Amino acid sequence: MLPLRDARIIALRNNIQRYCRLLATHLTDVERAFIHRRLAEDRLAIEALEREAVAEERAVAAQASPGTG
DSSP, X not given: OOOHHHHHHHHHHHHHHHHHHHHTSOOOHHHHHHXXXXXXXXXXXXXXXXXXXXXXXXXXXXXXXXXXX
């Protein structure tokens, strides 16, 4: 089973792909602006989730390695 964070990242990436496909279609200015806003939000969400994962990995590695002080 996928961890919740990984599942969330996959869902966000799928959304981004869908938004990109939608941008290739005929849209009103309002629709296009909405999709661009959602793209930006989802990209930021992915970056935050990835930063969180890296921070957790570093914390686990720090706990696993012997202390130097």
